[in-house]
Amino acid sequence: MASESDATRFDFLVIGGGSGGLAGARRAAELGANAAVIESHKLGGTCVNVGCVPKKVMWNAAVHAEYLHDHCDYGFETGSDDHELFQKLLRHFLERITFIQGYARFTDDAEPTVEVNGKKYTAPHILISTGGQPSVLSDEEVPGASLGINSDGFFELETLPKRSVIVGAGYIAVEMAGILSTLGSKTSLIIRQTGVLRNFDALISTNCTKEIQNNGIDLWKNSQVKSVCKTEKGLEVTIVTKDPDKTNDEKISVIEEVDCLLWAIGRQPNTAGLNIGAMGVDTDDRGHIIVDDFQNTTRSGIYAVGDVCGKALLTPVAIAAGRKLAHRLFEGKKDSKLDYSCIPTVVFSHPPIGTVGLTEEEAVQTKGKENVKIYKTSFTPMYHAITRRKSQCIMKLVCVGKEEKVVGLHMQGLGCDEMLQGFAVAIKMGATKEDFDKTVAIHPTSSEEFVTMR
Amino acid sequence: MAALCRGSHRWKKINSFHVLKRKLTGKHDYDLVVIGGGSGGLACSKEAAQLGQKVAVLDYVDPSAKGTKWGLGGTCVNVGCIPKKLMHQAALLGTAVKDAQRYVKAKATMAEAVQNYVKSLNWGHRVQLQDKKVTYLNLKGTLVDKHTIRGLSKAGKETILTAKNIVLATGGRPKYPSNVPGALEHGITTCSHSDVALECAGFLTGIGLDTTVMVRTIALRGFDQQMAGLVTDHLESYGTRFEWKSVPTRVEKLSSGALKVTWTNTQTGCEHSDTFDSLLWAVGRAPETKALGLDKLGVQISKETGKIIVGPDESSSLPNIYAFGDIGEGRPELTPTAIKAGRLLAHRLAGRSSELMNYDNVRHSGSRPPRVIHSLHLSTAYIPVYHAFYKPLEFTVAQRDSSQCYIKVICERAGHQKILGLHFLGPNAGEVLQGFSLALQCGATYRQLMQTVGIHPTSAEELVKINITKRSGLDPTVTGC
Numbered sequence: 001m002a003s004e005s006d007a008t009r010f011d012f013l014v015i016g017g018g019s020g021g022l023a024g025a026r027r028a029a030e031l032g033a034n035a036a037v038i039e040s041h042k043l044g045g046t047c048v049n050v051g052c053v054p055k056k057v058m059w060n061a062a063v064h065a066e067y068l069h070d071h072c073d074y075g076f077e078t079g080s081d082d083h084e085l086f087q088k089l090l091r092h093f094l095e096r097i098t099f100i101q102g103y104a105r106f107t108d109d110a111e112p113t114v115e116v117n118g119k120k121y122t123a124p125h126i127l128i129s130t131g132g133q134p135s136v137l138s139d140e141e142v143p144g145a146s147l148g149i150n151s152d153g154f155f156e157l158e159t160l161p162k163r164s165v166i167v168g169a170g171y172i173a174v175e176m177a178g179i180l181s182t183l184g185s186k187t188s189l190i191i192r193q194t195g196v197l198r199n200f201d202a203l204i205s206t207n208c209t210k211e212i213q214n215n216g217i218d219l220w221k222n223s224q225v226k227s228v229c230k231t232e233k234g235l236e237v238t239i240v241t242k243d244p245d246k247t248n249d250e251k252i253s254v255i256e257e258v259d260c261l262l263w264a265i266g267r268q269p270n271t272a273g274l275n276i277g278a279m280g281v282d283t284d285d286r287g288h289i290i291v292d293d294f295q296n297t298t299r300s301g302i303y304a305v306g307d308v309c310g311k312a313l314l315t316p317v318a319i320a321a322g323r324k325l326a327h328r329l330f331e332g333k334k335d336s337k338l339d340y341s342c343i344p345t346v347v348f349s350h351p352p353i354g355t356v357g358l359t360e361e362e363a364v365q366t367k368g369k370e371n372v373k374i375y376k377t378s379f380t381p382m383y384h385a386i387t388r389r390k391s392q393c394i395m396k397l398v399c400v401g402k403e404e405k406v407v408g409l410h411m412q413g414l415g416c417d418e419m420l421q422g423f424a425v426a427i428k429m430g431a432t433k434e435d436f437d438k439t440v441a442i443h444p445t446s447s448e449e450f451v452t453m454r
Numbered sequence: 455m456a457a458l459c460r461g462s463h464r465w466k467k468i469n470s471f472h473v474l475k476r477k478l479t480g481k482h483d484y485d486l487v488v489i490g491g492g493s494g495g496l497a498c499s500k501e502a503a504q505l506g507q508k509v510a511v512l513d514y515v516d517p518s519a520k521g522t523k524w525g526l527g528g529t530c531v532n533v534g535c536i537p538k539k540l541m542h543q544a545a546l547l548g549t550a551v552k553d554a555q556r557y558v559k560a561k562a563t564m565a566e567a568v569q570n571y572v573k574s575l576n577w578g579h580r581v582q583l584q585d586k587k588v589t590y591l592n593l594k595g596t597l598v599d600k601h602t603i604r605g606l607s608k609a610g611k612e613t614i615l616t617a618k619n620i621v622l623a624t625g626g627r628p629k630y631p632s633n634v635p636g637a638l639e640h641g642i643t644t645c646s647h648s649d650v651a652l653e654c655a656g657f658l659t660g661i662g663l664d665t666t667v668m669v670r671t672i673a674l675r676g677f678d679q680q681m682a683g684l685v686t687d688h689l690e691s692y693g694t695r696f697e698w699k700s701v702p703t704r705v706e707k708l709s710s711g712a713l714k715v716t717w718t719n720t721q722t723g724c725e726h727s728d729t730f731d732s733l734l735w736a737v738g739r740a741p742e743t744k745a746l747g748l749d750k751l752g753v754q755i756s757k758e759t760g761k762i763i764v765g766p767d768e769s770s771s772l773p774n775i776y777a778f779g780d781i782g783e784g785r786p787e788l789t790p791t792a793i794k795a796g797r798l799l800a801h802r803l804a805g806r807s808s809e810l811m812n813y814d815n816v817r818h819s820g821s822r823p824p825r826v827i828h829s830l831h832l833s834t835a836y837i838p839v840y841h842a843f844y845k846p847l848e849f850t851v852a853q854r855d856s857s858q859c860y861i862k863v864i865c866e867r868a869g870h871q872k873i874l875g876l877h878f879l880g881p882n883a884g885e886v887l888q889g890f891s892l893a894l895q896c897g898a899t900y901r902q903l904m905q906t907v908g909i910h911p912t913s914a915e916e917l918v919k920i921n922i923t924k925r926s927g928l929d930p931t932v933t934g935c
Binding site: 423 | 791885892897902905908911
């Protein structure tokens with residue numbers, strides 16, 4: 001009881017100033033709540049500092065490089081570092097919000113209270129939006145693992161590595177391998193099985209794996225890193241490759257003179273150190289905070305949004321969930337929650353991937369094969385009409401039922417990153433194949449192929 | 455039964471399968487003859503052939519004033535959408551390279567490459583027609599009577615064909631100004647809608663040429679005028695020069711080979727002149743109806759436009775003669791519309807359906823590097839207009855100006871705020887818009903737009919985040935996530 005009186009009280013206390021936390025805090029402040037954000041590193045979180053934004057800027061640089069390959073030209077410099085600009089913009093927003101720098105940790109007080117640098121803060125509503133971080137392998141698991149960097153380190157690279165090795169088969173590995181390779185680094189990608197993006201629709205997984213190889217990336221299937229050691233010429237990465245047919249057959253190879261080993265093997269939630277267990281906030285076995293549809297944790301008055309929950313690790317999802325929560329808590333909108341279905345996502349590979357809704361496999365599993373109809377097409381975009389370099393565009397619609405409701409849309413090709421948004425609106429509205437066919441095509445584009453599929 | 459008997463002595467030696475399908479049309483050479491092998495004509499003829507009709511398509515290109523000719527495929531493939539888009543992309547690359555602090559001087563290579571690609575498309579169309587068993591004739595077609603066509607070859611040889619149904623899909627050609635001395639001899643033309651002038655100016659500037667656009671009154675007539683202003687502002691900021699409210703009065707060729715163009719500014723009344731290497735007329739298009747022999751047959755044409763007056767089923771004033779595509783009065787001059795209308799017409803002519811073409815809600819695309827502008831319907835007052843200026847991520851690094859990256863969503867005031875119009879000005883607009891137009895086709899509301907999770911980071915996501923109304927007067931500039 002005594003310790004509570006010296007805690008600064010807010011209406012809404014947000015731990016973690018990333019996409020979800022900032023969106024929730026801003027919306028709450030707009031609705032009249034006295035809000036505070038606690039941030040231990042930089043405002044903007046992963047997205048702005050070591051995620052979406054610098055990733056997209058680098059992807060654009062790589063796309064420029066591709067264009068230049070097409071014109072047999074070389075020699076360009078990437079632009080200035082705009083991290084400063086984003087920081088400035090973000091601070092500008094937070095005028096009405098109290099900003100507290102430091103690490104937050106729940107105290108043992110009965111009423112949820114958080115301590116930062118020796119000072120205490122409390123609120124009837126506390127939001128945990130601490131996000132996540134790249135997973136790492138310890139040197140015990142893989143000797144020399146710490147000689148490699150992760151995606152955070154990727155954004156701190158000052159020069160382009162001559163020889164890169166990337167480990168992982170998820171979208172982050174695919175994106176980084178693409179950027180490095182297209183900018184001119186000799187790149188290898190080590191994957192445990194036979195394809196990348198295994199949770200995506202099989203067509204995308206197969207096609208992306210193919211495009212990676214077409215783009216000159218050295219793909220190692222059925223492989224894992226066994227050990228890493230440092231030599232004067234660079235790192236030596238030892239790889240063990242399993243033959244999928246003969247379980248005991250293993251081949252050992254070494255990649256030498258590697259100046260960049262990049263681990264992209266997953267991400268884990270930032271919950272260690274928060275002391276949320278003491279608060280009765282349950283987590284899963286990987287540390288993700290368990291929440292219901294309304295972002296409530298298992299402790300009343302404590303909520304969680306974003307990557308820390310482990311579901312749909314995307315900035316717009318965190319933002320939307322944060323805002324919906326603010327409306328529920330501070331505007332009395334009891335039903336305010338985010339619908340997690342039909343969330344569109346883009347992977348900035350070369351060329352980019354767009355996907356929304358169910359994969360073909362998911363549709364068959366949930367609706368039965370006889371109720372699923374697939375439409376597919378593939379073509380060479382007109383951009384390549386006069387380039388020696390070619391890439392394909394593939395498109396797939398997953399339809400169910402007699403009315404052929406479109407439940408999934410998957411594509412990879414030039415322009416797919418900008419194409420997806422509008423289709424996501426239509427699919428969320430319940431568009432059918434007939435709706436697609438009734439729409440007049442925009443010509444000449446790649447997107448028109450979706451409304452002229454037969 | 456009577457039809458069978460009448461037709462029997464005119465049948466050629468064919469197997470019974472074909473006999474069954476053609477029993478009513480035995481008295482004509484073809485079930486369908488299409489005059490015009492462009493987007494519409496090809497789509498219609500191929501579809502009809504697939505449905506079992508015996509089809510011929512006549513395609514013939516009268517050389518331009520400078521003697522330019524081209525192959526099968528019509529305006530879109532040869533002198534429209536396709537080469538335009540390729541040049542637009544080349545200009546984008548030129549600009550992209552500028553962003554990368556280098557300059558591209560590949561104009562000649564590009565032109566040749568584009569031409570080669572177009573030729574491959576001409577060939578592709580010929581092969582397709584052959585595969586679908588459509589007879590292709592490189593003849594200039596004229597109507598003799600409502601079932602007879604005279605085809606004239608380049609050498610002057612005549613061929614007569616008869617058809618049960620005739621479809622006119624001859625499209626249009628760019629106009630030359632009629633009252634400007636020297637216009638015909640010294641100028642060239644382009645596909646020539648109001649937006650195409652800007653498209654050409656855009657990509658010419660984009661590949662490094664000093665370009666001026668002369669505008670008689672306003673730019674992009676028929677488009678949302680706020681958007682039109684943003685487009686021209688952007689072109690100007692990129693180095694394209696504009697001479698507003700000006701009309702050319704004469705063109706002379708100088709001894710140096712350069713062209714001297716004299717014009718009058720209609721506001722000041724002053725006369726100006728300057729020299730240029732090339733002069734491109736983009737002052738509109740005229741339908742190719744004069745040489746068809748329509749007046750003889752009494753096919754009604756609009757006196758104002760010269761286009762053929764058509765019903766909702768594309769029929770002309772004569773029962774078995776149809777017209778669609780650019781040549782139809784009141785029809786949008788767009789390839790996808792022509793293709794769709796052509797296919798539906800083929801189905802109706804083959805007796806397979808009665809579905810008519812829905813001409814409402816047609817999207818219009820114009821490519822002006824480095825942006826594309828699209829427009830769906832026009833806005834009117836008193837309607838909630840949500841708008842935003844935004845800065846695409848690609849511009850921050852290149853430090854390019856983004857004051858014209860703009861989005862506008864126009865909604866009904868009442869109820870769920872159904873979206874009436876959507877305007878997007880920014881990079882990649884060509885690819886952004888298709889999905890949204892589908893959503894509009896499904897009756898999307900502002901609320902549904904807002905309920906869709908954005909894809910980050912893209913330009914397209916700005917459409918599902920838009921929330922400042924014009925009425926509020928608030929600054930619509932988007933800043934950060």
